Amino acid sequence: MFSIENWLALLQDWRVFASGLEQTLIASVLGLLLAVVLGVVMGVFAAAPVGPLRLISRIYVEFFRNTPLVTQLFFYYHGLPRVGFTLPVMAVGVLGLGVYTGAFIAEIVRAGIQSVRRGQLEAAYSQGFTYLQAMRHIILPQTVRVVLPPLTNQFVNLIKNSSALSLIAGYDLMYQADSWSSYNLLYAVTYVTVAVLYLSLTLPLAWLTRRLEERFHRQWGGMSA
Amino acid sequence: MSFQGLLIVLKPENLRALLMGLGVTLKMAVTVIILSFVFGTLLAIIRFSGDRHPDRAVARWSGRLAFTYIELIRNLPMLLLMLAVYLIGRMPALRAAIIGMTVFTTAIMAEIVRGGLNSVDKGQWEAAVSQGFSYRQILQLIVLPQALRSMIPPIVSQFITVVKDTAFAWGLGVFELTGSGSLIYTKYANPMETLLVIALIYFVVSYLMSRVAFRLERRLAVGSY
Numbered sequence: 280m281f282s283i284e285n286w287l288a289l290l291q292d293w294r295v296f297a298s299g300l301e302q303t304l305i306a307s308v309l310g311l312l313l314a315v316v317l318g319v320v321m322g323v324f325a326a327a328p329v330g331p332l333r334l335i336s337r338i339y340v341e342f343f344r345n346t347p348l349v350t351q352l353f354f355y356y357h358g359l360p361r362v363g364f365t366l367p368v369m370a371v372g373v374l375g376l377g378v379y380t381g382a383f384i385a386e387i388v389r390a391g392i393q394s395v396r397r398g399q400l401e402a403a404y405s406q407g408f409t410y411l412q413a414m415r416h417i418i419l420p421q422t423v424r425v426v427l428p429p430l431t432n433q434f435v436n437l438i439k440n441s442s443a444l445s446l447i448a449g450y451d452l453m454y455q456a457d458s459w460s461s462y463n464l465l466y467a468v469t470y471v472t473v474a475v476l477y478l479s480l481t482l483p484l485a486w487l488t489r490r491l492e493e494r495f496h497r498q499w500g501g502m503s504a
Numbered sequence: 505m506s507f508q509g510l511l512i513v514l515k516p517e518n519l520r521a522l523l524m525g526l527g528v529t530l531k532m533a534v535t536v537i538i539l540s541f542v543f544g545t546l547l548a549i550i551r552f553s554g555d556r557h558p559d560r561a562v563a564r565w566s567g568r569l570a571f572t573y574i575e576l577i578r579n580l581p582m583l584l585l586m587l588a589v590y591l592i593g594r595m596p597a598l599r600a601a602i603i604g605m606t607v608f609t610t611a612i613m614a615e616i617v618r619g620g621l622n623s624v625d626k627g628q629w630e631a632a633v634s635q636g637f638s639y640r641q642i643l644q645l646i647v648l649p650q651a652l653r654s655m656i657p658p659i660v661s662q663f664i665t666v667v668k669d670t671a672f673a674w675g676l677g678v679f680e681l682t683g684s685g686s687l688i689y690t691k692y693a694n695p696m697e698t699l700l701v702i703a704l705i706y707f708v709v710s711y712l713m714s715r716v717a718f719r720l721e722r723r724l725a726v727g728s729y
């Protein structure tokens with residue numbers, strides 16, 4: 280199973296895995312960017328004093344959080360071409376990962392905003408800030424330290440979830456592992472290697488999450504501002 | 505996207521196929537949650553005991569082993585574990601999917617249980633020790649039953665996650681809900697309509713479960729301190 284020849288065969292085709300890792304990284308980083316943008320906008324909507332905005336945010340969060348990522352990806356990949364939107368597979372991946380993870384980030388941002396004392400908003404109003412100005416300059420900056428630990432955790436989840444791209448032939452790491460190993464019939468060495476590659480992305484982030492959490496608890500004792 | 509396409513999905517034979525897929529999904533999720541709860545509790549107790557008795561070599565080292573398992577496994581994509589079990593272990597897809605998911609969810613469950621154990625007040629331990637209870641008796645009779653209360657809401661939300669994650673099993677060729685739907689839309693060329701119906705089914709299941717979790721959380725919070 281783990282004989283030297285098997286490892287050498289895998290090493291010889293290292294480019295396959297390198298390109299898979301590259302695709303996984305690109306999809307994850309771009310997916311995270313989209314997710315953060317969507318998450319912040321929808322998180323602010325969720326805390327907005329405007330009913331329809333709160334409703335939009337609620338529907339977005341509940342729908343995308345409560346349906347599987349795989350099903351959502353299939354919708355973009357198999358469904359959208361039927362109505363004239365044929366996206367390249369990388370775009371499907373970024374869209375799928377971004378919209379899905381954005382729903383989780385929106386909840387994190389909402390909780391972050393609600394952790395800032397209400398008096399802050401009132402004080403900002405009394406100084407003539409508009410709602411958006413108060414959010415942008417007063418409230419959101421204060422949420423950063425509450426939001427950061429769960430946000431890095433979401434990034435870990437996003438990287439792990441990017442393996443779903445393999446189900447739509449996304450040329451990501453999982454896809455390359457699957458196709459290379461079934462072509463060469465070398466499953467054990469492949470899956471061990473790919474596991475190590477995934478861990479090399481997720482473990483540092485998981486460690487960073489823990490550090491941020493610890494710092495947050497040390498500084499604030501788990502209390503909100 | 506058309507009304508006819510939607511009607512095709514709702515034809516009795518297709519609807520029956522989807523409900524059978526939902527049955528597979530729910531059966532998988534329930535099996536995985538029960539198995540992971542058992543293994544996760546054992547793992548959590550091992551890790552917890554290692555933290556509590558660092559002076560005993562066996563407890564310390566088994567605790568570290570449990571910690572390593574938890575940290576490595578939960579930072580890997582679940583699909584990778586499922587495929588590895590399927591291809592390296594050479595077993596039927598459904599069994600491989602359940603084992604792969606259980607290996608992963610056990611690590612998550614261990615953290616939930618450990619959180620529950622840590623949430624029990626220190627005074628409970630002191631009181632039990634003063635009454636002459638052994639370590640095992642304290643865990644079994646006093647701490648675990650109380651920990652269970654704070655564990656139930658996160659376990660329900662983990663159940664929702666597992667229900668959604670069963671969609672990954674389609675990557676192994678298991679005919680769960682998403683897989684059953686894929687068959688329908690490749691036959692009738694109506695991916696949008698079919699995937700919308702599937703998403704709606706997942707949504708109803710998860711949303712109902714999350715309402716349950718919310719209620720439990722509120723009920724269980726009463727009378728706690």
